[in-house]
Amino acid sequence: MLGGLVTVRATPRSARRAHPEPGEPDARRTTRLARTVTYGLCGGLLLLGIAQVEIWPLSAFRLFSGVRGPEATSWQVVVVDSDGSERLLDLAGMPDRVGLPHHLLPRLVDASPAVREEVLETYVEAAGAGTSAVRVRVYRVVSRTSTEPDVANIQLSRHVAYEVGLP
Amino acid sequence: MTAIRDEAADTDGRETSRARGPLARLDARLLAPGSAHRLACVRTVLAIALAVRIGIGAWTDLAGRPDAVFAPVLIVSWLPGVPPAGVLVAVQVVGMVAALLAATRTRPRATFAIAWMALLFLGALHGSAGKIMHNEVLLLLACAPVLLAAASARIGDRRTSIAYGWIPRASLAVVGSVYFLAGLQKVIHSGPIWFLGDNMSWVLYQGADAGSLPAAARWIAGAPILPNLFALGAIGLELLAPVILYVRRTRPLYVLAALGMHGSITILLGLDYTAWVLVVAAVALPWDRVPRRSGTRIGSMEPAAPQP
Numbered sequence: 001m002l003g004g005l006v007t008v009r010a011t012p013r014s015a016r017r018a019h020p021e022p023g024e025p026d027a028r029r030t031t032r033l034a035r036t037v038t039y040g041l042c043g044g045l046l047l048l049g050i051a052q053v054e055i056w057p058l059s060a061f062r063l064f065s066g067v068r069g070p071e072a073t074s075w076q077v078v079v080v081d082s083d084g085s086e087r088l089l090d091l092a093g094m095p096d097r098v099g100l101p102h103h104l105l106p107r108l109v110d111a112s113p114a115v116r117e118e119v120l121e122t123y124v125e126a127a128g129a130g131t132s133a134v135r136v137r138v139y140r141v142v143s144r145t146s147t148e149p150d151v152a153n154i155q156l157s158r159h160v161a162y163e164v165g166l167p
Numbered sequence: 168m169t170a171i172r173d174e175a176a177d178t179d180g181r182e183t184s185r186a187r188g189p190l191a192r193l194d195a196r197l198l199a200p201g202s203a204h205r206l207a208c209v210r211t212v213l214a215i216a217l218a219v220r221i222g223i224g225a226w227t228d229l230a231g232r233p234d235a236v237f238a239p240v241l242i243v244s245w246l247p248g249v250p251p252a253g254v255l256v257a258v259q260v261v262g263m264v265a266a267l268l269a270a271t272r273t274r275p276r277a278t279f280a281i282a283w284m285a286l287l288f289l290g291a292l293h294g295s296a297g298k299i300m301h302n303e304v305l306l307l308l309a310c311a312p313v314l315l316a317a318a319s320a321r322i323g324d325r326r327t328s329i330a331y332g333w334i335p336r337a338s339l340a341v342v343g344s345v346y347f348l349a350g351l352q353k354v355i356h357s358g359p360i361w362f363l364g365d366n367m368s369w370v371l372y373q374g375a376d377a378g379s380l381p382a383a384a385r386w387i388a389g390a391p392i393l394p395n396l397f398a399l400g401a402i403g404l405e406l407l408a409p410v411i412l413y414v415r416r417t418r419p420l421y422v423l424a425a426l427g428m429h430g431s432i433t434i435l436l437g438l439d440y441t442a443w444v445l446v447v448a449a450v451a452l453p454w455d456r457v458p459r460r461s462g463t464r465i466g467s468m469e470p471a472a473p474q475p
Contacts, residue, residue, distance in 0.1 A: 027329060030330045031329065034197060038337040045341070046344060063349050067357045096225065097231045098236050099297055100297050103297040119235045
């Protein structure tokens with residue numbers, strides 16, 4: 001028809017349809033699979049999220065979900081030499097293979113001394129700072145964040161969270 | 168001029184979505200026939216995203232991680248430690264080649280699965296460091312339904328079926344669920360103070376030095392209202408994801424919004440969420456509107472066919 005927009009099938013439906021009509025066995029199987037996968041994945045994600053369960057790659061997706069304030073907690077690892085002097089390890093500059101010290105150090109508060117010793121020795125070794133060290137000390141530091149680029153954060157408190165002796 | 172509309176190529180289930188009740192309509196849209204073309208486009212872009220993520224990852228840096236600091240996630244908990252660099256390189260090369268083969272539709276079902284498993288393995292090792300890492304998670308989850316996609320789907324393929332249609336919609340639903348969940352967690356753990364208070368200012372101040380524009384991050388952090396608008400935009404984008412992604416016309420806007428949100432996070436805070444943008448683009452762009460080789464579009468106006 002000239003001048004009009006008509007709705008016709010460009011090709012027979014049977015020629016284009018790659019799978020059977022709904023109601024046929026394969027269509028029923030496809031429908032069941034589609035529902036299982038889609039609702040299973042979405043429902044599972046929401047349930048695990050509400051339950052705050054992390055089974056990577058299924059995650060609760062707590063991305064920046066807490067409220068940040070001016071105070072921030074950080075962790076410092078220092079090696080103590082035989083004369084009592086302390087040397088700060090550069091945790092941010094450590095190689096990727098040692099993981100994420102800032103996230104692992106808080107978890108060591110409740111760990112056994114043996115586990116703490118093993119982890120901290122790893123950091124000392126990675127930093128190449130263990131030759132004259134006799135102890136490793138971990139500080140929990142609370143600071144007030146500086147809003148100026150050239151002004152350091154103001155340290156509010158610093159106390160020893162735990163320490164281990166080196167062999 | 169005669170124009171032909173291809174009824175069966177209504178690839179997003181609008182014709183069959185006039186069912187009763189919202190849940191029934193949702194189900195009908197999931198199970199409506201969709202085009203093989205769209206499925207192939209989604210699979211191709213996700214395969215490219217897999218290739219990029221596997222290819223650019225510094226996975227060998229994980230080699231030699233001492234057992235003491237190896238905190239394995241469940242799927243690699245059977246490993247005594249991180250495998251040596253040679254194994255990681257082999258997985259990386261095999262995964263990247265497989266992803267590129269999947270993108271070029273060479274045995275797409277098998278190669279896509281190999282690439283997905285490679286990123287799953289490498290991402291799991293990366294995430295076994297004491298903190299849940301989310302960089303690759305959305306890509307892995309969105310790819311999960313595509314693992315079941317028929318190998319026969321190809322770009323420009325006008326055939327439609329339920330089997331072709333549900334997979335891109337399942338991936339879209341997963342993406343919508345993930346964003347919604349991220350927003351919901353902010354509501355659960357913080358409430359309105361998350362965007363009404365000065366939370367975003369402190370996020371920017373504390374993360375500024377990790378980003379590539381620390382001066383800009385500090386300027387935004389210190390500006391009145393601007394951090395609140397950033398926060399409101401982020402949480403709004405997350406909570407409204409299921410609605411925005413459900414409505415076909417608003418999906419491209421979500422791609423732009425996700426690009427803006429994740430792009431600003433990368434620039435201002437130095438956190439890499441490029442995979443998330445690629446995933447949103449893969450599942451939300453209107454691939455049926457992309458011209459095919461013949462210069463026409465699926466689900467739209469077709470050139471006149473010879474009349475009998």
